[in-house]
Amino acid sequence: MKNIIAALFLTASLGNVTQTTAQQKNTNPKLVVGIVVDQMRYDYLTRFYHRYGDGGFKRLLKDGFSLENAHYNYIPTYTAVGHTSIYTGTTPSNHGIIGNHWYDKYAKKSIYCVDDAKQTTVGNSGKGGQKSPYRLVTTTITDQLHLAQNMQGKTIGIAIKDRSAILPAGHTANAAYWFDGGQRGEWISSSYYMKQLPTWAQKFNAAKKADAYLSTPWNTLYDINTYTESIEDDNNFEATFKGEDKPVFPHDIPKLRASNNNYSILKAIPAGNTFTTDFAKAAIIGERLGKSAHTDFLAISYSSTDYVGHQFGVASKETQDTYLRLDRDLESLLKFLDKHVGKGKYTVFLTADHAATQVPSYLQSVKIPGDYISIKKLRNYLDKSTKAQFGSAALIENISNFQVFLDHDELKKNSLKANEVAQFIADEAIRYRGIYKAVTAATLQKTTFTNGILNSLQNGYNQKFSGDVLLIPNPSTISYMKKGTTHGSGYSYDTHVPIIFYGNGIRKGRSKKKYEIIDISPTLANFLQIEFPNGTSGKVIDEVLKR
Structure with missing residues (x-):
């Protein structure tokens, strides 16, 4: 009799496990979208809040969960390191990406984080695609999602910067795409991922959208006199585009493109973020992301914010205008996801790969050490x-x-x-x-x-x-030119960044507890019920999750 009862109990337990697993699969998002804003300080959320629309940053903050005291917990705070740490859930001590460039003490030369001479460019005949993630020594959350689904589902990385597309997408990505500027103006990839660009990407390049974005001057979105959160437009702390006398609006992009490496100037203006959004939308449609029985992952990085920040600095009207325009891009992307993936069927996180210091010469002008x-x-x-x-x-x-x-x-x-x-x-x-x-x-x-x-x-x-x-x-001491700014330190101006979770499985709210950037991936892994990236040293942020 005891054996019969035990057997019935075991059957019931297994049934509950099966039911729970089935429910888990049914409630998992169809698409996870990771958004990294290059060089975004946390205070850009608060400083420009009243100027944002309701559908971008405010939508994420109102309906998502914001971590207001999130920081990087390592030095150096550079782009490649930040993107890698977000997606691996660990620091350079484990994942091996210690800079954008660093000195290789074995080869006795400076190396670039994603250079790979064994690969060839896919998309044109240049060398911009000789890249891969082979220097990354741990797995990413994107790798773990693929492994958990027996290599089903799709993972795609998109960014103007190659390193910002490649490292988040991990070793097992279906594709990573980045922008080849100069005289080309095309999205490209590497033979590490594919033999040729998919038809949708070829059509996107053929449409020459980059030219459309470079056909008009960059002026402020709103009346420049209302940009009271920024310092004077004409100042001595900002760098100019080549061909400009002063770093002031409007910036005559059609005239300046020839002397600023043609298509590469698109990287350094807000339109580069809109262009990235356009390509991300094309990828969602072309790859049918969020339409299969599995969870897909789209890693998007907005790189133009970093180029603008470096050139003009934290307090500039150019930086303010760039974020007001990015807010519109985010609204457009979220509406697109609502329509093509479905409300409640996707999960988003938004963060930054580092922040930045105020221009030291500006700090000196207001009697602050720098x-x-x-x-x-x-x-x-x-x-x-x-x-x-x-x-x-x-x-x-x-x-x-x-x-x-x-x-x-x-x-x-x-x-x-x-x-x-x-x-x-x-x-x-x-x-x-x-x-x-x-x-x-x-x-x-x-x-x-x-x-x-x-x-x-x-x-x-x-x-x-x-x-x-x-x-x-x-603090605020940098190895850089005296106009514009940079990052890389372990001080709060470089480490304090936004982390916002939104969508499927995410609670509404905010927290003032201190969290670290390496907590994002284990939190996603726990939410998706998959194994953590193999170098993980972060923790699960339990308060953001519904289950």
């Missing part, structure tokens, strides 16, 4: 120091991304110990103006920093790829 540091002068200083101490000015092989790489052959030649030389350089570097902290690789390998900026430095340190000494500049 400065510039010359890597060339720093290198000369350290070479002279090592010459005086060790008798050689050739002990440093490279300084880049605020990392010092020693020449280990030169060390052996002079019978010097790497750790001793590295510590000496760290001690000397801290004496240099603009350097706030200097830590050796040996220290990072032996010590665990549990909080603060040294914890961020440690999370960005990769024993296999990083340098022998890692430097942290003072």
